Amino acid sequence: MIFENLPTTPTSEELLDKAFSRAARAGRAKQGREAQESMLQTSSNILGDNLHNVVTEWPDFDHVDEFYYELADAILRDEFADDEGVDRLRKHLSELSWASKKTHDLGREYIGKLPHDADAARKIRKQGFARMGSVMNQVEDDLDAVGRARDALKVLPDIRPDEPTVVVAGYPNVGKSSFVNTVTNAKIETAEYPFTTKGVRVGHFENDRVRWQLVDTPGLLDRPADERNEIEDQAVSALAHAGDVILFFLDPSGTCGYPLDDQRALRAEVADRFGDTPLVTVCNKTDLSEDVEADCYMSIEEGEGVEDALDAAVEAAGYEPELPFEDS
Incomplete structure (x- = not known):
């Protein structure tokens, strides 16, 4: 960094x-x-x-x-x-x-x-x-x-803009942290931003020998824009430069404490803010409810659909690594 x-x-x-x-x-x-x-x-x-x-x-x-x-x-x-x-x-x-x-x-x-x-x-x-x-x-x-x-x-997390990056978003308690913990194959780094109360978490996974970053941003992409101050809002803009795909979590069961309509509204805000960055919607907690339209369905609790969600994010990103001997 x-x-x-x-x-x-x-x-x-x-x-x-x-x-x-x-x-x-x-x-x-x-x-x-x-x-x-x-x-x-x-x-x-x-x-x-x-x-x-x-x-x-x-x-x-x-x-x-x-x-x-x-x-x-x-x-x-x-x-x-x-x-x-x-x-x-x-x-x-x-x-x-x-x-x-x-x-x-x-x-x-x-x-x-x-x-x-x-x-x-x-x-x-x-x-x-x-x-x-x-x-x-x-x-x-x-x-x-x-x-x-x-x-x-100096405390910024080691997010590398030149590596393909999945940014995780959604309201608190919808399963984002559990997902990051499940799919990352290395120690998760947590760094405090001076303007947030929670640390930004960065993990990594491999897909076809390519190292991917998985970024969870509690305190930034887990609430509506009108609840963020100007500095937090600019940090979201920064993440837009790093993200190759957004993985947005919905919890149709309501056990996260946020109505589904509010979750959908936040998804729409994130999609608009990240512009051309692909957004993949994940329905989590399918062991409790599947009553929502999504790109993939998953239950962290039951260990079902986790790899499918990750594969959907990778496919949506469309990242193609530069090969060292590829003809120009």
Whole structure:
């Protein structure tokens, strides 16, 4: 996942402590003007290089898959409590780029001002340190914001937009989680979205040697659109970029606690929101009732029709893997 390995973002105070402590050690190894030059060079390099590294560790959002872009934008809108999201992060990163260049420039500037007199050189070096400290104070909030963004995005589940994906939808208690648990052949990963109370669950299964993702989104695709806030709604848009097929669960028995008409209305909303993405309707709990029109019928409780539902989703997706030696 593109945000998983982002390094911890240092604070302004941490960078200043690191830069000036190492500069002091570098200065003790030399004398006179050379000592002050070494201190300026060391501190400006540490500040400039570390700030540069913070910026370049982030992916270029102009080339991030639409799924991750929209999801990151939704999460950052929530984190920053504004409508800018990714654009706000870009502004903070731009300020850090400026500070990286500025601290390098200050090192060169004050090294050029150093006189041969040791005491006078020490005063110039202190002035250079003060200017670098001022720059770091200016970007203190930017470093904090970038660190918060990193912490918010690193918990995203590993959903890979380049792999075929089945998105599971439907009201709570209709059998979605049980289905995911039954058909996935690997450990199910659960990750909390900052704006939801339940974790997004990702499992995998294989079909004709192709690895498929199965995504369950409690808190997003289990209630009507008018009950979702803007950020949750944008997360649904992000999922639309990742999904190759929607597997929508209906419970005609009513034991889920939601009337069948409400379930059908939610299905219509999901179908409209996901546009051209195929939607397969699954009637679950057939051991209790089959009184609904659906593409396939299943009972998780009885272990009946589960593979048929999965096969129907795969067929509807129409995914064709690229073969390595296929003629262009």
